[in-house]
Amino acid sequence: MPQLEPKFLSRGPLDSKEARWKRLVKTNYIDPNGVQRDWESAERQTRPKDSLVDGVNIVAFLNKSTGSELLLEKQYRPPIDQVVIELPAGLIDPGETIEQTAIRELREETGYIGVTNKTSGIMYNDPGFCNSNFNMVYVQIDMSLPENQDPKPSLEDNEFIECFTVPVSRLSAELENLEKEGYAIDARVGCIAEGIEIAKKLKF
Amino acid sequence: MPQLEPKFLSRGPLDSKEARWKRLVKTNYIDPNGVQRDWESAERQTRPKDSLVDGVNIVAFLNKSTGSELLLEKQYRPPIDQVVIELPAGLIDPGETIEQTAIRELREETGYIGVTNKTSGIMYNDPGFCNSNFNMVYVQIDMSLPENQDPKPSLEDNEFIECFTVPVSRLSAELENLEKEGYAIDARVGCIAEGIEIAKKLKF
Numbered sequence: 001m002p003q004l005e006p007k008f009l010s011r012g013p014l015d016s017k018e019a020r021w022k023r024l025v026k027t028n029y030i031d032p033n034g035v036q037r038d039w040e041s042a043e044r045q046t047r048p049k050d051s052l053v054d055g056v057n058i059v060a061f062l063n064k065s066t067g068s069e070l071l072l073e074k075q076y077r078p079p080i081d082q083v084v085i086e087l088p089a090g091l092i093d094p095g096e097t098i099e100q101t102a103i104r105e106l107r108e109e110t111g112y113i114g115v116t117n118k119t120s121g122i123m124y125n126d127p128g129f130c131n132s133n134f135n136m137v138y139v140q141i142d143m144s145l146p147e148n149q150d151p152k153p154s155l156e157d158n159e160f161i162e163c164f165t166v167p168v169s170r171l172s173a174e175l176e177n178l179e180k181e182g183y184a185i186d187a188r189v190g191c192i193a194e195g196i197e198i199a200k201k202l203k204f
Numbered sequence: 205m206p207q208l209e210p211k212f213l214s215r216g217p218l219d220s221k222e223a224r225w226k227r228l229v230k231t232n233y234i235d236p237n238g239v240q241r242d243w244e245s246a247e248r249q250t251r252p253k254d255s256l257v258d259g260v261n262i263v264a265f266l267n268k269s270t271g272s273e274l275l276l277e278k279q280y281r282p283p284i285d286q287v288v289i290e291l292p293a294g295l296i297d298p299g300e301t302i303e304q305t306a307i308r309e310l311r312e313e314t315g316y317i318g319v320t321n322k323t324s325g326i327m328y329n330d331p332g333f334c335n336s337n338f339n340m341v342y343v344q345i346d347m348s349l350p351e352n353q354d355p356k357p358s359l360e361d362n363e364f365i366e367c368f369t370v371p372v373s374r375l376s377a378e379l380e381n382l383e384k385e386g387y388a389i390d391a392r393v394g395c396i397a398e399g400i401e402i403a404k405k406l407k408f
Binding site: 004005006007008009010011012013014015016019020021022023024025026027028029030031032033034035036037039040041042043044059068075076077078079080081082084086120121122123124125126127128129130131132133134136157158160168169175176179184185186187188189190191192193194195196197198199200202204 | 208209210211212213214215216217218219220223224225226227228229230231232233234235236237238239240241243244245246247248263272279280281282283284285286288290324325326327328329330331332333334335336337338340361362364372373379380383388389390391392393394395396397398399400401402403404406408
Protein backbone atom coordinates (compact mmCIF):
# COMPACT_ATOMS: atom_id res chain seq x y z
CA MET A 1 0.00 0.00 0.00
CA PRO A 2 1.12 3.56 -0.78
CA GLN A 3 2.80 5.43 2.06
CA LEU A 4 1.30 8.86 1.26
CA GLU A 5 -1.76 10.27 -0.45
CA PRO A 6 -0.86 11.41 -3.99
CA LYS A 7 -0.84 15.21 -4.22
CA PHE A 8 -1.97 17.21 -7.25
CA LEU A 9 0.28 20.21 -7.92
CA SER A 10 -0.76 21.76 -11.23
CA ARG A 11 -2.16 21.15 -14.71
CA GLY A 12 -1.35 23.11 -17.85
CA PRO A 13 -1.33 22.97 -21.62
CA LEU A 14 1.05 20.50 -23.27
CA ASP A 15 2.65 21.38 -26.59
CA SER A 16 2.32 18.64 -29.21
CA LYS A 17 6.06 18.70 -29.86
CA GLU A 18 6.84 17.94 -26.19
CA ALA A 19 4.29 15.11 -25.84
CA ARG A 20 5.87 11.66 -25.56
CA TRP A 21 2.92 9.44 -24.59
CA LYS A 22 -0.19 11.01 -26.09
CA ARG A 23 -0.83 13.01 -29.28
CA LEU A 24 -3.44 15.06 -31.09
CA VAL A 25 -4.32 14.19 -34.69
CA LYS A 26 -6.55 15.61 -37.38
CA THR A 27 -8.52 13.35 -39.71
CA ASN A 28 -9.59 14.67 -43.08
CA TYR A 29 -12.63 12.91 -44.59
CA ILE A 30 -15.55 13.32 -46.94
CA ASP A 31 -18.88 13.12 -45.16
CA PRO A 32 -22.00 11.35 -46.54
CA ASN A 33 -23.16 14.62 -48.16
CA GLY A 34 -19.89 14.86 -50.09
CA VAL A 35 -18.51 17.67 -47.89
CA GLN A 36 -14.79 17.56 -47.01
CA ARG A 37 -14.25 17.95 -43.23
CA ASP A 38 -11.60 17.81 -40.49
CA TRP A 39 -12.05 16.05 -37.14
CA GLU A 40 -9.73 16.49 -34.15
CA SER A 41 -8.95 13.54 -31.90
CA ALA A 42 -6.45 12.17 -29.40
CA GLU A 43 -4.35 8.99 -29.45
CA ARG A 44 -1.86 7.07 -27.34
CA GLN A 45 1.64 6.98 -28.82
CA THR A 46 2.26 3.60 -27.17
CA ARG A 47 0.21 1.29 -29.42
CA PRO A 48 2.59 -1.19 -31.12
CA LYS A 49 2.72 -0.79 -34.92
CA ASP A 50 1.36 -4.30 -35.54
CA SER A 51 -1.47 -4.02 -32.99
CA LEU A 52 -5.10 -3.01 -33.55
CA VAL A 53 -5.62 -2.20 -29.87
CA ASP A 54 -4.03 -0.22 -27.04
CA GLY A 55 -4.55 -2.83 -24.39
CA VAL A 56 -6.83 -5.01 -22.32
CA ASN A 57 -9.39 -4.80 -19.55
CA ILE A 58 -9.55 -7.91 -17.41
CA VAL A 59 -12.63 -9.54 -15.88
CA ALA A 60 -11.29 -11.90 -13.23
CA PHE A 61 -13.64 -13.84 -10.96
CA LEU A 62 -12.49 -15.37 -7.71
CA ASN A 63 -14.70 -18.20 -6.57
CA LYS A 64 -15.08 -17.99 -2.83
CA SER A 65 -17.30 -19.98 -0.52
CA THR A 66 -19.62 -16.96 -0.28
CA GLY A 67 -20.06 -16.69 -4.07
CA SER A 68 -18.33 -15.23 -7.09
CA GLU A 69 -16.19 -12.13 -6.45
CA LEU A 70 -14.93 -9.66 -9.07
CA LEU A 71 -11.32 -8.49 -8.77
CA LEU A 72 -11.06 -4.68 -8.84
CA GLU A 73 -8.42 -2.01 -8.30
CA LYS A 74 -8.10 1.42 -6.72
CA GLN A 75 -5.66 3.51 -8.73
CA TYR A 76 -4.73 7.21 -8.57
CA ARG A 77 -5.20 8.75 -12.03
CA PRO A 78 -3.47 12.11 -12.58
CA PRO A 79 -5.69 13.13 -15.57
CA ILE A 80 -8.63 13.48 -13.17
CA ASP A 81 -6.76 13.76 -9.83
CA GLN A 82 -8.88 11.04 -8.27
CA VAL A 83 -8.48 7.45 -7.15
CA VAL A 84 -10.48 5.38 -9.63
CA ILE A 85 -12.26 2.04 -9.21
CA GLU A 86 -11.21 0.04 -12.25
CA LEU A 87 -10.85 -3.42 -13.70
CA PRO A 88 -7.27 -4.68 -13.85
CA ALA A 89 -6.01 -3.39 -17.21
CA GLY A 90 -2.90 -2.60 -19.16
CA LEU A 91 -1.27 -1.75 -22.45
CA ILE A 92 -0.10 -4.36 -24.94
CA ASP A 93 3.68 -4.79 -25.35
CA PRO A 94 5.17 -5.26 -28.83
CA GLY A 95 4.88 -8.90 -29.97
CA GLU A 96 2.38 -9.91 -27.28
CA THR A 97 -1.00 -11.48 -27.94
CA ILE A 98 -4.01 -9.97 -26.20
CA GLU A 99 -4.20 -12.98 -23.90
CA GLN A 100 -0.51 -12.74 -22.99
CA THR A 101 -1.03 -9.07 -22.09
CA ALA A 102 -3.96 -10.00 -19.85
CA ILE A 103 -2.07 -12.74 -17.99
CA ARG A 104 1.02 -10.51 -17.58
CA GLU A 105 -0.90 -7.43 -16.42
CA LEU A 106 -3.00 -9.45 -13.99
CA ARG A 107 0.16 -10.95 -12.47
CA GLU A 108 1.96 -7.58 -12.29
CA GLU A 109 -0.98 -5.57 -10.92
CA THR A 110 -2.61 -8.12 -8.63
CA GLY A 111 -0.14 -11.00 -8.14
CA TYR A 112 -2.71 -13.58 -9.27
CA ILE A 113 -1.83 -16.24 -11.84
CA GLY A 114 -4.75 -17.01 -14.15
CA VAL A 115 -5.71 -18.57 -17.45
CA THR A 116 -7.80 -16.77 -20.08
CA ASN A 117 -11.10 -18.32 -21.05
CA LYS A 118 -12.78 -15.70 -23.27
CA THR A 119 -11.76 -12.58 -25.21
CA SER A 120 -14.29 -10.03 -26.44
CA GLY A 121 -14.12 -8.13 -29.69
CA ILE A 122 -12.48 -4.71 -29.75
CA MET A 123 -14.31 -1.97 -27.82
CA TYR A 124 -13.77 1.78 -28.32
CA ASN A 125 -13.77 3.93 -25.18
CA ASP A 126 -15.00 7.20 -26.72
CA PRO A 127 -14.72 7.03 -30.51
CA GLY A 128 -15.85 10.63 -31.18
CA PHE A 129 -12.92 11.84 -29.07
CA CYS A 130 -10.09 9.31 -29.42
CA ASN A 131 -9.05 5.95 -30.90
CA SER A 132 -8.42 4.45 -27.45
CA ASN A 133 -9.63 0.82 -27.35
CA PHE A 134 -9.22 -2.59 -25.75
CA ASN A 135 -10.27 -6.19 -25.71
CA MET A 136 -12.06 -7.45 -22.61
CA VAL A 137 -10.36 -10.64 -21.46
CA TYR A 138 -11.97 -13.04 -18.98
CA VAL A 139 -9.44 -14.73 -16.75
CA GLN A 140 -10.04 -17.66 -14.45
CA ILE A 141 -8.05 -17.68 -11.21
CA ASP A 142 -7.69 -21.07 -9.55
CA MET A 143 -7.74 -20.16 -5.87
CA SER A 144 -6.60 -23.65 -4.88
CA LEU A 145 -3.17 -23.20 -6.50
CA PRO A 146 -0.26 -22.53 -4.10
CA GLU A 147 0.82 -19.45 -6.14
CA ASN A 148 -2.57 -17.81 -5.58
CA GLN A 149 -2.58 -18.17 -1.78
CA ASP A 150 -0.59 -15.01 -1.09
CA PRO A 151 -0.52 -12.98 -4.34
CA LYS A 152 2.28 -10.43 -4.59
CA PRO A 153 1.93 -7.67 -7.22
CA SER A 154 5.10 -6.45 -8.95
CA LEU A 155 4.30 -2.84 -9.75
CA GLU A 156 6.37 -0.37 -11.71
CA ASP A 157 7.88 2.67 -9.99
CA ASN A 158 5.01 4.92 -11.09
CA GLU A 159 2.18 2.44 -10.43
CA PHE A 160 0.20 2.61 -7.17
CA ILE A 161 -2.55 0.05 -7.14
CA GLU A 162 -4.60 -1.50 -4.36
CA CYS A 163 -6.59 -4.66 -5.16
CA PHE A 164 -9.89 -5.68 -3.64
CA THR A 165 -12.87 -7.84 -4.52
CA VAL A 166 -16.63 -7.32 -4.45
CA PRO A 167 -19.43 -9.88 -4.74
CA VAL A 168 -20.50 -9.80 -8.41
CA SER A 169 -24.17 -9.79 -7.42
CA ARG A 170 -23.63 -6.57 -5.42
CA LEU A 171 -21.33 -4.78 -7.91
CA SER A 172 -23.67 -1.86 -8.62
CA ALA A 173 -24.41 -1.16 -4.93
CA GLU A 174 -20.71 -1.43 -4.03
CA LEU A 175 -19.75 1.06 -6.77
CA GLU A 176 -22.40 3.47 -5.49
CA ASN A 177 -20.93 3.23 -1.99
CA LEU A 178 -17.39 3.73 -3.27
CA GLU A 179 -18.49 6.79 -5.24
CA LYS A 180 -20.04 8.24 -2.06
CA GLU A 181 -16.69 7.66 -0.34
CA GLY A 182 -15.02 9.85 -2.98
CA TYR A 183 -13.73 7.34 -5.51
CA ALA A 184 -14.23 7.88 -9.24
CA ILE A 185 -15.79 5.06 -11.28
CA ASP A 186 -14.23 3.76 -14.49
CA ALA A 187 -16.81 3.38 -17.27
CA ARG A 188 -15.88 -0.19 -18.13
CA VAL A 189 -16.68 -1.56 -14.68
CA GLY A 190 -19.53 0.94 -14.29
CA CYS A 191 -21.23 -0.22 -17.49
CA ILE A 192 -20.79 -3.90 -16.58
CA ALA A 193 -22.62 -3.06 -13.33
CA GLU A 194 -25.38 -1.32 -15.32
CA GLY A 195 -25.73 -4.41 -17.53
CA ILE A 196 -26.03 -6.69 -14.50
CA GLU A 197 -28.79 -4.48 -13.06
CA ILE A 198 -30.63 -4.39 -16.42
CA ALA A 199 -30.56 -8.20 -16.59
CA LYS A 200 -31.82 -8.49 -13.00
CA LYS A 201 -34.64 -6.05 -13.65
CA LEU A 202 -35.73 -7.72 -16.88
CA LYS A 203 -35.38 -11.14 -15.17
CA PHE A 204 -33.19 -12.75 -17.84
CA MET B 205 -30.06 7.75 -44.30
CA PRO B 206 -26.75 9.07 -45.62
CA GLN B 207 -26.48 9.35 -49.38
CA LEU B 208 -22.84 8.24 -49.64
CA GLU B 209 -20.38 6.19 -47.65
CA PRO B 210 -18.07 8.51 -45.68
CA LYS B 211 -14.56 8.48 -47.16
CA PHE B 212 -11.35 8.73 -45.14
CA LEU B 213 -8.75 10.94 -46.85
CA SER B 214 -5.84 11.41 -44.46
CA ARG B 215 -4.74 11.69 -40.82
CA GLY B 216 -1.83 13.71 -39.51
CA PRO B 217 -0.41 15.38 -36.41
CA LEU B 218 -2.33 18.34 -34.99
CA ASP B 219 -0.45 21.20 -33.36
CA SER B 220 -1.79 22.16 -29.93
CA LYS B 221 -2.06 25.80 -30.98
CA GLU B 222 -4.38 24.91 -33.89
CA ALA B 223 -6.64 22.58 -31.89
CA ARG B 224 -10.12 24.01 -31.27
CA TRP B 225 -12.03 21.02 -29.87
CA LYS B 226 -9.51 18.82 -28.08
CA ARG B 227 -6.30 19.56 -26.15
CA LEU B 228 -3.30 17.92 -24.51
CA VAL B 229 -2.48 18.75 -20.90
CA LYS B 230 0.27 17.85 -18.45
CA THR B 231 -0.50 17.19 -14.78
CA ASN B 232 2.24 17.67 -12.21
CA TYR B 233 1.75 15.65 -9.01
CA ILE B 234 3.56 14.04 -6.11
CA ASP B 235 3.20 10.26 -6.10
CA PRO B 236 2.65 8.15 -2.94
CA ASN B 237 6.43 7.68 -2.61
CA GLY B 238 6.92 11.46 -2.48
CA VAL B 239 8.33 11.63 -6.04
CA GLN B 240 7.26 14.58 -8.22
CA ARG B 241 6.01 13.41 -11.64
CA ASP B 242 4.32 14.60 -14.86
CA TRP B 243 1.44 12.78 -16.59
CA GLU B 244 0.23 13.55 -20.12
CA SER B 245 -3.46 13.39 -20.95
CA ALA B 246 -6.12 14.60 -23.38
CA GLU B 247 -9.29 16.61 -22.81
CA ARG B 248 -12.27 18.01 -24.68
CA GLN B 249 -12.32 21.81 -24.87
CA THR B 250 -16.12 21.78 -24.97
CA ARG B 251 -16.94 21.00 -21.32
CA PRO B 252 -18.85 23.97 -19.84
CA LYS B 253 -16.96 25.73 -17.02
CA ASP B 254 -19.65 24.93 -14.44
CA SER B 255 -19.98 21.25 -15.46
CA LEU B 256 -18.26 18.19 -13.96
CA VAL B 257 -18.96 16.10 -17.05
CA ASP B 258 -18.60 16.23 -20.84
CA GLY B 259 -21.95 14.69 -21.61
CA VAL B 260 -24.38 11.81 -21.38
CA ASN B 261 -24.91 8.29 -22.64
CA ILE B 262 -28.55 7.33 -22.93
CA VAL B 263 -30.14 3.97 -22.19
CA ALA B 264 -33.58 4.09 -23.82
CA PHE B 265 -35.84 1.06 -23.85
CA LEU B 266 -38.74 0.74 -26.25
CA ASN B 267 -41.39 -1.64 -25.01
CA LYS B 268 -42.67 -3.62 -27.97
CA SER B 269 -45.05 -6.55 -28.03
CA THR B 270 -42.06 -8.84 -28.60
CA GLY B 271 -40.21 -7.60 -25.48
CA SER B 272 -37.94 -4.79 -24.42
CA GLU B 273 -35.75 -3.27 -27.15
CA LEU B 274 -32.67 -1.08 -26.65
CA LEU B 275 -32.31 1.98 -28.88
CA LEU B 276 -28.90 2.10 -30.60
CA GLU B 277 -27.16 4.13 -33.27
CA LYS B 278 -24.77 3.59 -36.18
CA GLN B 279 -22.47 6.58 -36.49
CA TYR B 280 -19.35 7.20 -38.59
CA ARG B 281 -16.48 8.24 -36.31
CA PRO B 282 -13.52 9.91 -38.04
CA PRO B 283 -11.02 9.20 -35.19
CA ILE B 284 -11.22 5.47 -36.06
CA ASP B 285 -12.63 5.69 -39.62
CA GLN B 286 -15.38 3.20 -38.80
CA VAL B 287 -19.12 3.20 -38.31
CA VAL B 288 -19.64 2.57 -34.60
CA ILE B 289 -22.53 0.92 -32.75
CA GLU B 290 -23.26 3.28 -29.87
CA LEU B 291 -25.83 4.37 -27.34
CA PRO B 292 -27.47 7.71 -28.13
CA ALA B 293 -25.14 10.25 -26.52
CA GLY B 294 -24.12 13.88 -26.58
CA LEU B 295 -22.28 16.74 -24.98
CA ILE B 296 -23.79 18.98 -22.33
CA ASP B 297 -24.61 22.57 -23.35
CA PRO B 298 -23.85 25.46 -20.97
CA GLY B 299 -26.60 25.83 -18.35
CA GLU B 300 -28.21 22.45 -19.03
CA THR B 301 -28.83 19.77 -16.43
CA ILE B 302 -27.69 16.23 -17.25
CA GLU B 303 -31.30 15.18 -17.69
CA GLN B 304 -32.05 18.09 -20.05
CA THR B 305 -29.05 17.09 -22.16
CA ALA B 306 -30.33 13.52 -22.34
CA ILE B 307 -33.84 14.51 -23.43
CA ARG B 308 -32.51 17.01 -26.00
CA GLU B 309 -29.90 14.66 -27.48
CA LEU B 310 -32.38 11.78 -27.67
CA ARG B 311 -34.84 14.00 -29.54
CA GLU B 312 -32.19 15.43 -31.89
CA GLU B 313 -30.48 12.12 -32.68
CA THR B 314 -33.44 9.74 -32.73
CA GLY B 315 -36.61 11.85 -32.86
CA TYR B 316 -38.05 10.14 -29.78
CA ILE B 317 -39.54 12.15 -26.91
CA GLY B 318 -38.83 10.57 -23.54
CA VAL B 319 -38.71 11.20 -19.82
CA THR B 320 -35.71 10.43 -17.65
CA ASN B 321 -36.16 7.94 -14.84
CA LYS B 322 -32.63 7.31 -13.52
CA THR B 323 -29.21 8.95 -13.74
CA SER B 324 -26.01 7.11 -12.84
CA GLY B 325 -22.99 8.61 -11.13
CA ILE B 326 -20.16 9.97 -13.25
CA MET B 327 -18.18 7.38 -15.23
CA TYR B 328 -14.71 7.95 -16.71
CA ASN B 329 -14.08 6.48 -20.16
CA ASP B 330 -10.31 5.92 -19.87
CA PRO B 331 -8.94 7.83 -16.87
CA GLY B 332 -5.26 6.99 -17.44
CA PHE B 333 -5.50 8.65 -20.86
CA CYS B 334 -8.09 11.44 -20.62
CA ASN B 335 -10.66 13.14 -18.39
CA SER B 336 -13.53 12.25 -20.76
CA ASN B 337 -16.63 11.27 -18.77
CA PHE B 338 -20.41 11.07 -18.71
CA ASN B 339 -23.51 10.25 -16.74
CA MET B 340 -25.61 7.34 -17.92
CA VAL B 341 -29.22 8.48 -18.15
CA TYR B 342 -32.12 6.05 -18.44
CA VAL B 343 -34.97 7.41 -20.53
CA GLN B 344 -38.45 5.96 -20.84
CA ILE B 345 -40.10 6.35 -24.25
CA ASP B 346 -43.87 6.07 -24.24
CA MET B 347 -44.57 4.38 -27.57
CA SER B 348 -48.29 5.10 -27.31
CA LEU B 349 -47.78 8.87 -27.61
CA PRO B 350 -48.61 10.41 -31.01
CA GLU B 351 -45.20 12.16 -31.16
CA ASN B 352 -43.41 8.81 -30.94
CA GLN B 353 -45.25 7.15 -33.84
CA ASP B 354 -43.03 8.53 -36.58
CA PRO B 355 -39.90 9.93 -34.89
CA LYS B 356 -37.93 12.46 -36.95
CA PRO B 357 -34.34 13.19 -35.92
CA SER B 358 -33.05 16.74 -36.35
CA LEU B 359 -29.34 16.22 -36.95
CA GLU B 360 -26.66 18.85 -37.31
CA ASP B 361 -24.87 19.33 -40.63
CA ASN B 362 -21.95 17.15 -39.55
CA GLU B 363 -23.98 14.41 -37.85
CA PHE B 364 -24.85 11.21 -39.73
CA ILE B 365 -26.71 8.82 -37.50
CA GLU B 366 -28.92 5.82 -38.22
CA CYS B 367 -31.10 4.51 -35.38
CA PHE B 368 -32.12 0.92 -34.81
CA THR B 369 -33.22 -1.30 -31.93
CA VAL B 370 -32.19 -4.72 -30.67
CA PRO B 371 -33.92 -7.01 -28.17
CA VAL B 372 -32.16 -6.37 -24.84
CA SER B 373 -31.97 -10.10 -24.12
CA ARG B 374 -29.98 -10.62 -27.35
CA LEU B 375 -27.72 -7.54 -27.11
CA SER B 376 -24.44 -9.44 -26.85
CA ALA B 377 -25.20 -11.73 -29.80
CA GLU B 378 -26.41 -8.80 -31.91
CA LEU B 379 -23.21 -6.84 -31.20
CA GLU B 380 -21.14 -9.87 -32.21
CA ASN B 381 -23.02 -10.08 -35.50
CA LEU B 382 -22.63 -6.35 -36.14
CA GLU B 383 -18.90 -6.60 -35.46
CA LYS B 384 -18.64 -9.43 -38.00
CA GLU B 385 -20.41 -7.15 -40.51
CA GLY B 386 -17.62 -4.59 -40.03
CA TYR B 387 -19.05 -2.22 -37.43
CA ALA B 388 -16.95 -1.06 -34.48
CA ILE B 389 -18.41 -1.46 -30.97
CA ASP B 390 -18.51 1.40 -28.46
CA ALA B 391 -17.30 0.31 -25.01
CA ARG B 392 -20.31 1.67 -23.15
CA VAL B 393 -22.82 -0.52 -24.98
CA GLY B 394 -20.27 -3.33 -25.22
CA CYS B 395 -19.74 -3.41 -21.45
CA ILE B 396 -23.49 -3.29 -20.74
CA ALA B 397 -23.76 -6.39 -22.97
CA GLU B 398 -20.95 -8.06 -21.02
CA GLY B 399 -22.76 -7.28 -17.75
CA ILE B 400 -25.99 -8.80 -19.04
CA GLU B 401 -24.16 -11.99 -20.04
CA ILE B 402 -22.40 -12.17 -16.65
CA ALA B 403 -25.77 -11.88 -14.88
CA LYS B 404 -27.29 -14.58 -17.10
CA LYS B 405 -24.37 -16.93 -16.49
CA LEU B 406 -24.39 -16.43 -12.71
CA LYS B 407 -28.21 -16.74 -12.76
CA PHE B 408 -28.94 -13.53 -10.84
